Each structure stands twice: as C-alpha cells, then as structure tokens.
Amino acid sequence: MMLATTFAPVASPAQKLKPVPEGIHSSGDGRPDVCGLQASSVTELENQIKSRSDVEALDQTAEYSAYAIGKMRQITFTRKSNRAHPAVACRQVVATQSGGSTIQTSIACFNSRANCDWLYREFEALTKRMINAMNGI
Numbered sequence: 379m380m381l382a383t384t385f386a387p388v389a390s391p392a393q394k395l396k397p398v399p400e401g402i403h404s405s406g407d408g409r410p411d412v413c414g415l416q417a418s419s420v421t422e423l424e425n426q427i428k429s430r431s432d433v434e435a436l437d438q439t440a441e442y443s444a445y446a447i448g449k450m451r452q453i454t455f456t457r458k459s460n461r462a463h464p465a466v467a468c469r470q471v472v473a474t475q476s477g478g479s480t481i482q483t484s485i486a487c488f489n490s491r492a493n494c495d496w497l498y499r500e501f502e503a504l505t506k507r508m509i510n511a512m513n514g515i
Contacts, residue, residue: 398495410486413451413468420464420488424455462489462497469505481505 409416410423417423427433427445436444436452441460446452451470456463465487472482483501487494 398498408488410466410488412466412484412486413453413470415453415468420455420466420486423466427453456497460497462487462493464488465494465497467497467501469501481508 409418410420415423415426417426424443427447428435430447432447434446436446438444439457441457442454443457444452444454451468454467454469456465465485467483467485469481469483471479474480483505485494485498485501487497489497
C-alpha cells in the first residue's frame with residue numbers, strides 16, 4: 379500500500395460530531411512529536427522537513443502544507459488560516475497483524491480542544507476516504 383498523492387484534508391462543513399478518543403489529548407508543551415520526528419515547535423519541525431533531501435513537497439493549500447517522506451510516510455502542517463493551527467499530522471502506512479496494511483495517523487495540535495478535535499475528525503475522514511479508494515470502494 380502506498381499513500382495517495384492527495385494528502386490535505388478537505389474541510390467538511392458539517393462534520394459528524396462523534397466523540398474523539400480521550401487518549402489523544404495532552405496538555406502539550408508545544409514540542410511536536412509525530413512519527414518519530416521531534417522539534418521545539420511546529421514551525422521548527424516544518425523547517426527541518428523542508429531541508430531534508432528525502433522529502434517531496436506535495437499539496438499546498440490555504441490551510442495545509444503536505445510533504446512526502448519516502449513512499450510510506452506523509453506529514454501535513456496547518457497554516458495560519460487553519461482553525462487548528464499550529465498543528466502537524468503524520469500519516470504512515472503500517473503492517474497489520476493479519477498481513478495487510480493500514481494508515482496510522484499521529485497528530486500534535488497546540489490549539490483549543492474543540493479545534494484539535496475538529497482536526498482529528500478531518501484526518502479520520504481523510505483516512506477513511508483513502509482506504510476506501512485503495513480498496514476500490
């Protein structure tokens with residue numbers, strides 16, 4: 379399984395508001411830690427990503443900047459116009475116990491709980507669309 383080339387979530391005006399899992403929230407110290415990548419801030423992490431030779435710039439929208447790190451990992455940063463900014467999401471293809479693969483997403487969001495929950499739901503919906511597309515649904 380490879381990540382598709384469309385990486386930034388498409389804002390959905392009326393998200394279904396099911397509860398976001400409690401375990402994803404933390405007080406946070408402003409230091410993002412996603413997919414084994416760490417920095418002192420979201421901005422510093424994006425600068426690190428941009429300077430890497432193994433990174434390809436992907437979708438750039440008014441609300442998101444996305445980059446591929448190899449074929450199996452993608453990192454997306456919010457821009458100032460995004461309501462959950464500053465935040466970063468890392469999505470990677472991982473093997474499942476059954477021998478298949480799935481998309482695992484980790485998010486570091488340093489905004490209000492409501493805005494971070496919104497971002498989580500956007501990426502959850504994107505993952506579902508991508509998996510359906512890969513399965514021909």
